[in-house]
Amino acid sequence: MNKKKQLTLLILNFIFLLGFAQVETKKRIEFELKEGYESHDLAQFKDNGILFYSKSTDKKGKTREWKIEQYNTSLELKKTEFLTIPKDQYLGKSYTTDTDLYMFFSSKKGVYSFFKINARTLKIKKITGTLPSKAIVFEIHVINDIVFFDAKIKKSPMLFKLNLQSERQDLIPITLSGYDPKYLSIEDIQVIEEANEVMVYINAYDKKEHDLYVIQFNNEGDKKSTFNLTKGHDMKLSSVSASYLGDNAYAYTGTYSDKSSTSSQGVYLCKTKGKIVSFFKFYNFLDFDKFLSYLPEKKQEKIEKKKVKKAKKGKEFKLDYRMASHDIMVINGQFVYLGEAYYATYRTETYTTYVNGKATTSTRTVFDGYQYTHAVIAGFNEKGEKLWDNTFEMWPSYKPYYAKKFITSSIDNDKKLNLLFASRTKIKTMSFYDNGEVYKENDYSYVETNDDEDKVKYSYSNLEHWYDKYFLAHGRQTIKNKTEDIGKKKRSVYFINKVSYR
Numbered sequence: 001m002n003k004k005k006q007l008t009l010l011i012l013n014f015i016f017l018l019g020f021a022q023v024e025t026k027k028r029i030e031f032e033l034k035e036g037y038e039s040h041d042l043a044q045f046k047d048n049g050i051l052f053y054s055k056s057t058d059k060k061g062k063t064r065e066w067k068i069e070q071y072n073t074s075l076e077l078k079k080t081e082f083l084t085i086p087k088d089q090y091l092g093k094s095y096t097t098d099t100d101l102y103m104f105f106s107s108k109k110g111v112y113s114f115f116k117i118n119a120r121t122l123k124i125k126k127i128t129g130t131l132p133s134k135a136i137v138f139e140i141h142v143i144n145d146i147v148f149f150d151a152k153i154k155k156s157p158m159l160f161k162l163n164l165q166s167e168r169q170d171l172i173p174i175t176l177s178g179y180d181p182k183y184l185s186i187e188d189i190q191v192i193e194e195a196n197e198v199m200v201y202i203n204a205y206d207k208k209e210h211d212l213y214v215i216q217f218n219n220e221g222d223k224k225s226t227f228n229l230t231k232g233h234d235m236k237l238s239s240v241s242a243s244y245l246g247d248n249a250y251a252y253t254g255t256y257s258d259k260s261s262t263s264s265q266g267v268y269l270c271k272t273k274g275k276i277v278s279f280f281k282f283y284n285f286l287d288f289d290k291f292l293s294y295l296p297e298k299k300q301e302k303i304e305k306k307k308v309k310k311a312k313k314g315k316e317f318k319l320d321y322r323m324a325s326h327d328i329m330v331i332n333g334q335f336v337y338l339g340e341a342y343y344a345t346y347r348t349e350t351y352t353t354y355v356n357g358k359a360t361t362s363t364r365t366v367f368d369g370y371q372y373t374h375a376v377i378a379g380f381n382e383k384g385e386k387l388w389d390n391t392f393e394m395w396p397s398y399k400p401y402y403a404k405k406f407i408t409s410s411i412d413n414d415k416k417l418n419l420l421f422a423s424r425t426k427i428k429t430m431s432f433y434d435n436g437e438v439y440k441e442n443d444y445s446y447v448e449t450n451d452d453e454d455k456v457k458y459s460y461s462n463l464e465h466w467y468d469k470y471f472l473a474h475g476r477q478t479i480k481n482k483t484e485d486i487g488k489k490k491r492s493v494y495f496i497n498k499v500s501y502r
Contacts, residue, residue, distance in 0.1 A: 172221075
């Protein structure tokens, strides 16, 4: 077990032993949104505190400034540093480990500035360079000071590797025997800390076939092996993650669908040893007995009727969902799956255009983030056969624009599965026996501001577990307070709350 998971285990065990008596905001800090900086955000590093960063709104000169502020766990400002970025470079991607924040800025011409910022010391390492011609970067991942860039040049997938120690950069073409590179794409990249490996998952298309290949790299960025994970299976994997079981064995999980579907229709479980697949099991979402339990009874009945009607015709009824799957956990010899269900939301915007001086009003549909609705847990035996499942509601207070995992999980000494997450304006804790039954469940509200006279008119916030018995609530708010001096009755802020439970 790596240090990060050991820390999470200790944190959650401590939380559940406490039994929870009270939730309160221990400290709150605010940043006015019109004080020369914008694009405020933070990265948290457990008991190493947080780094709060924002971009200068000053548009003069050829450079732009980013302010990095270091706060300890008491939300006390310890140190401030500034990053100087060419004005034509923009923050593309960021990545965090337990101790460092990585920020990648690039221009349209591919010139980049890469920063490694230590959360403990605020020591900053800067590397500048140029991406390969016409390269597009999608994500970054870091292991052992090796940065892997998920990239594409024209229609071909590439790995762009940057060594932060030597500052050497290498381009690694993604090729598979028998495939034209334009029919390959990187599904995801995963850092496996326990095995000091990086998994690169490749979608490979060949006429009507769709397979997923796994390419393993060591922590120095050298390729170890390549194999076809889905050989002989008709389903398309819409997501994938691996859990290291030791001795070169892995458990894979995620969601799957028909090859014609753009969403997911079920969950799979797979085990490998080296390049050998021990088993591969697929489960329709409706194979989980309690999958629909979060819905009103009438909706459940309607879906069940459709399922029966399809079954009479010898067909399988399928529901399309999106699911953020966690890595497989092992409890008492069982494989335990945890997934968070979500759907895309949209909003309608009205805008005006002028043609020959005449105004025309039009509307457009704009993506408005992912709304999470419920989570599923399920247990499987060593052959991948389902033993039990359970479902519970979750409704985070904000909608992310990318798929993320809101639930923190651990396994305690009594082999119970403990979950900790935020739902609406509450902190929720749940503990499950290894048969899926709920052992303990609690939820606790928290106060958004420390002033009873504050009236929150608008809030876009995130509530996430920080360290020990503390959460971080942070985001943007518009607040009215009639008791304040004239001119200060309304304020727009980025806020950070340290929330405790005891």
